[in-house]
Amino acid sequence: MKNLAQSEWLAKQPLLEQVMEKKEILWRNPLVEPIKTALNHTKLSKEDVEDARLRLARFAPYLERVFPDTAANQGIIESPLTPIPNMKHVLEQSYAIDIPGQLLLKQDNALPISGSIKARGGIYEVLKHAETLAIEHQLLNAEEDYSQFDEPAFRQLFANHKIAVGSTGNLGLSIGIMSAKLGFDVTVHMSADAKPWKKDLLRSKGVHVVEYEDDYSKAVEEGRRQAEADPTCHFVDDENSTDLFMGYAVAGERVAVQLKEQNIRVDGEHPLFVYLPCGVGGGPGGVAFGLKLAFGDHVHCLFAEPTHSPCMMIGMMTGLHDQISVADFGLDNKTAADGLAVGTASAFVGKTVEPFLAGCYTVEDRTLFKLLKELADSEDIWLEPSALAGMTGPIQTIQSDISSANSPKATHLVWSTGGNMVLEEEMKSYYEQAKK
Ligand SMILES: *Cc1c(COP(=O)(O)O)cnc(C)c1O
Numbered sequence: 001m002k003n004l005a006q007s008e009w010l011a012k013q014p015l016l017e018q019v020m021e022k023k024e025i026l027w028r029n030p031l032v033e034p035i036k037t038a039l040n041h042t043k044l045s046k047e048d049v050e051d052a053r054l055r056l057a058r059f060a061p062y063l064e065r066v067f068p069d070t071a072a073n074q075g076i077i078e079s080p081l082t083p084i085p086n087m088k089h090v091l092e093q094s095y096a097i098d099i100p101g102q103l104l105l106k107q108d109n110a111l112p113i114s115g116s117i118k119a120r121g122g123i124y125e126v127l128k129h130a131e132t133l134a135i136e137h138q139l140l141n142a143e144e145d146y147s148q149f150d151e152p153a154f155r156q157l158f159a160n161h162k163i164a165v166g167s168t169g170n171l172g173l174s175i176g177i178m179s180a181k182l183g184f185d186v187t188v189h190m191s192a193d194a195k196p197w198k199k200d201l202l203r204s205k206g207v208h209v210v211e212y213e214d215d216y217s218k219a220v221e222e223g224r225r226q227a228e229a230d231p232t233c234h235f236v237d238d239e240n241s242t243d244l245f246m247g248y249a250v251a252g253e254r255v256a257v258q259l260k261e262q263n264i265r266v267d268g269e270h271p272l273f274v275y276l277p278c279g280v281g282g283g284p285g286g287v288a289f290g291l292k293l294a295f296g297d298h299v300h301c302l303f304a305e306p307t308h309s310p311c312m313m314i315g316m317m318t319g320l321h322d323q324i325s326v327a328d329f330g331l332d333n334k335t336a337a338d339g340l341a342v343g344t345a346s347a348f349v350g351k352t353v354e355p356f357l358a359g360c361y362t363v364e365d366r367t368l369f370k371l372l373k374e375l376a377d378s379e380d381i382w383l384e385p386s387a388l389a390g391m392t393g394p395i396q397t398i399q400s401d402i403s404s405a406n407s408p409k410a411t412h413l414v415w416s417t418g419g420n421m422v423l424e425e426e427m428k429s430y431y432e433q434a435k436k
Contacts, residue, residue, distance in 0.1 A: 122174030124247025252290020275393025
């Protein structure tokens with residue numbers, strides 16, 4: 001551990017004691033700033049997000065052609081924003097607390113192509129890389145119809161290029177499915193905790209899957225090392241990629257449109273609280289950045305992490321980001337929440353969101369399973385365990401009296417991050433586990 005011993009950190013940040021005890025807690029970020037000054041700390045801007053939005057719009061005719069499940073939305077990969085009043089009632093009952101505002105679920109579990117939040121950033125980065133190569137090889141200019149990406153000349157070009165990624169599962173699905181569809185030679189380096197069905201699915205689509213006995217960081221490190229040795233290989237770097245981040249950030253403006261369509265106001269009097277499950281940080285970080293650009297000081301974003309893997313909370317609390325890990329506080333990084341079993345956060349994301357984020361909170365695995373069953377029973381919406389980490393957000397912010405979380409004019413938006421790709425039998429076993 002850099003600079004200080006564990007006991008010194010505990011003296012400086014007493015909340016770390018509860019982190020070590022694996023309690024469900026909320027940490028407020030003391031470095032959060034008004035949007036006007038917060039934006040001065042980063043090179044990333046509204047223009048970058050707009051560039052990403054336009055690129056996704058150019059690719060929409062292609063996506064509509066090759067992925068029929070995107071046709072209903074004309075090739076734009078987007079998910080429903082759903083009021084969940086029955087679940088709100090369940091939460092109020094089980095925590096004996098009033099949630100005066102309204103409760104919405106942003107259903108990235110239902111995103112087309114790969115059924116998780118990774119269908120935003122992961123697919124965006126692959127498309128951007130494909131576009132760059134196509135322009136470099138003079139196959140098209142940016143004004144042309146992108147549905148040609150499905151034609152043989154493009155597929156031949158991509159067959160000579162490699163894409164690689166390290167993943168616990170869902171990022172691998174997004175990168176693998178999209179890259180294989182374009183014709184790339186794609187390899188997914190998978191950690192030991194990745195589900196066998198995810199590996200099988202990828203192999204069935206022609207993706208090379210390399211398995212590791214170690215955790216996520218090891219798979220990423222090994223993938224990066226192999227990719228660096230090969231100039232034709234593009235490595236999707238979950239810890240440092242601004243492309244991934246921008247793909248996620250496009251969600252901010254899209255949510256603003258959806259809220260407007262549902263006549264839900266967000267302004268000085270009507271705050272918006274958004275709860276985002278966090279692994280390495282890119283997904284929730286990018287979405288939070290986009291939301292901040294869309295709503296400024298009227299939106300409060302919080303990251304949710306398992307009690308066994310609160311890497312972003314620890315990284316931000318100590319200011320050490322990727323120079324400290326959950327193991328430094330005696331935590332084992334073991335959780336059933338796929339995608340959230342990350343011991344060390346991305347420093348790029350941690351530093352970028354430092355002036356934007358309201359805070360982080362933790363949630364126990366057994367809470368995730370309980371919520372999974374309750375949401376299925378009350379709303380007939382089926383999520384994977386990690387996707388429920390956001391659901392205790394309203395409880396946490398109201399109990400901790402964060403801003404005006406308990407206002408009847410507040411909107412609480414829980415970001416559901418995955419679910420639709422999970423096999424039915426797997427989902428049933430999650431549900432059965434919750435009964436115990
Ligand atoms: C990847 C993932 C997250 C978190 O995204 P990060 O970019 O790793 O922080 C949350 N939920 C699910 C289901 C995921 O797959």
